[in-house]
Amino acid sequence: MPSNTPRPPTPAAVLCGLAGWVPPRVVTNGELAERLDTDDAWIRTRTGIRSRHVAEPGQATSDLAVEAGRLALRTAGTDAVDAVDTVIVTTTTPDRPCPATAPVVAARLGLAGAAAFDVGAVCTGFVYGLATAAGLIASGAAGGVLLIGADTYSTIVDPLDRANAIIFGDGAGAVVLRAGEAHEPGAVGHFDLGSDGAREDLITVAAGGSRQRSTGAEPTHAELHFAMRGREVYRHAVTRMAASARIALDKAGWKTDDVDHFVPHQANLRILHSVADDLGLPRERCVTDVDAVGNTGAASIPLALADAAAGQRIRPGDRVLLTAFGGGLTWGSCLLTWPELAPPPHPHPRPERTTP
Numbered sequence: 001m002p003s004n005t006p007r008p009p010t011p012a013a014v015l016c017g018l019a020g021w022v023p024p025r026v027v028t029n030g031e032l033a034e035r036l037d038t039d040d041a042w043i044r045t046r047t048g049i050r051s052r053h054v055a056e057p058g059q060a061t062s063d064l065a066v067e068a069g070r071l072a073l074r075t076a077g078t079d080a081v082d083a084v085d086t087v088i089v090t091t092t093t094p095d096r097p098c099p100a101t102a103p104v105v106a107a108r109l110g111l112a113g114a115a116a117f118d119v120g121a122v123c124t125g126f127v128y129g130l131a132t133a134a135g136l137i138a139s140g141a142a143g144g145v146l147l148i149g150a151d152t153y154s155t156i157v158d159p160l161d162r163a164n165a166i167i168f169g170d171g172a173g174a175v176v177l178r179a180g181e182a183h184e185p186g187a188v189g190h191f192d193l194g195s196d197g198a199r200e201d202l203i204t205v206a207a208g209g210s211r212q213r214s215t216g217a218e219p220t221h222a223e224l225h226f227a228m229r230g231r232e233v234y235r236h237a238v239t240r241m242a243a244s245a246r247i248a249l250d251k252a253g254w255k256t257d258d259v260d261h262f263v264p265h266q267a268n269l270r271i272l273h274s275v276a277d278d279l280g281l282p283r284e285r286c287v288t289d290v291d292a293v294g295n296t297g298a299a300s301i302p303l304a305l306a307d308a309a310a311g312q313r314i315r316p317g318d319r320v321l322l323t324a325f326g327g328g329l330t331w332g333s334c335l336l337t338w339p340e341l342a343p344p345p346h347p348h349p350r351p352e353r354t355t356p
Contacts, residue, residue: 013134013145015186015339017076017176020306020347021067022053022169022293029166036162043166048269052169052294053348054154060095061172065105065150068172068299073109073146075342076176083144083178086136087116090125090298092327093152094118097208105148115142122203123265123326124193125149125298126173130322130334131191137179148174151297156205158225167268168226169294173302173347185316186339190252192244193332202229202236203327237271240331242278245323248333256280258319261308261338265324266290266300275323287313292348297326303347310346314338 028051029040043049055064073081087109089102102116121128126149136142150172157164180187204227206212207219241264249256262285264272269290276286289307296303301322308314316338323333 009181010138011140011179012182012184012187012189013130013137013177014180014184015175015188015336016080016178016341017072018174018302018306018309018341019068019071019075019344020171020173020299020303021064021071022171022303022348023055023059023064025054025056026051027054032166035160036165038162038166046268046270047167048291049166049294050291053171055152055170059152061091061093061150061152062095062101062104062108064152064170064172065089065101065148065174066108068150068174069105069109069146069148071345072174072176075344077342080144080176080178084111084146084176085114086133086142086145087111087114088119088129088133088145088147090119090121090129090147090149091151092120092122092125092297093155109146111146121326121330122328123267123295123297123300124324124328124330124332125326126301127191127322127324127332127334128193128330130188131193131332133177134188134191137177143179145177146174147177148172149298149300149302151299153226153295153297156226158221161225163230164226164228167295169296171293171296171299171303171347173299173306175302184339185337188334188336190248190335191332192247192251194240194244194330196329199236199329200327202233202329234271236329237267237325238274238278240329241265241275241323241325241333244331244333245275245279245321248323248335249321252335254319254335259285259321260318261285261287261314261320263287263301263304263320263322265326266293266304267295267325289348306344306347309341310344312343316340
């Protein structure tokens, strides 16, 4: 191509479909109180969580991912579905260590032959997945991407662990991304991503990987289950998410006041409000459904988006800031202007809200 010939613009990843799905079974705080030394008021005042959804016995992460993916494809419409040639599943709870969960999900959705792979960044997974999808589309390696965040934390959290059993739930959220232009509403961009592996011990499942298996020792009960050093995680989560959000805002040339909706990883209500306060964002701009579903890991941001879109609390033209923090440690942020979308179905019932 002659040097004076203008180059075509780099394709951008544009959001064109969205949905969330949670298992039907609801576990209330009252039900947890029957087996744990706690009560509804204690859980609500510390986490803002009233209930969470839990997968049935035998129900795996891929089952949840397929449900959310199918609904997202439906909202995207025929043209967008036909363009999907890549499936990304971001999860901490894959069906198996091998193979990846994404190829199974793709095949069950009728997308056999599509590129399919998993992303592992714990609760930051959805933002990492968005950045991955955007890069694939920008490079021309993908024309359309189905990105699914799905986790079944009930399979790794000890049900008698008072600190963690009250926080986590199961769910899946999915988006469809098509190739478009950077100025379009729905174009995702201005990412910030980071990690700190020196603090890998703050959020762990010690057993099941090559580190534990290579020792030849049988794992203990504690090693088989999720562990988190809560106070340290709280401090890092607030600091990292706020700093990452500021970097993304600076890249886009946005001020905090430009943000109409702040959608953080739904860790717990205290963390969400602390990050909003750190950024100087009014708490009412914080999109959250943690009260109804708890912390659903990689599914939390798309589930919250689907809930808000279904209730028409996010409207076309609104400016949206996403930010997340998870094990690794990992963190990341992303910005977009909300597009015109077919409304997704409500992913879960909405309990009456009260402020803890």
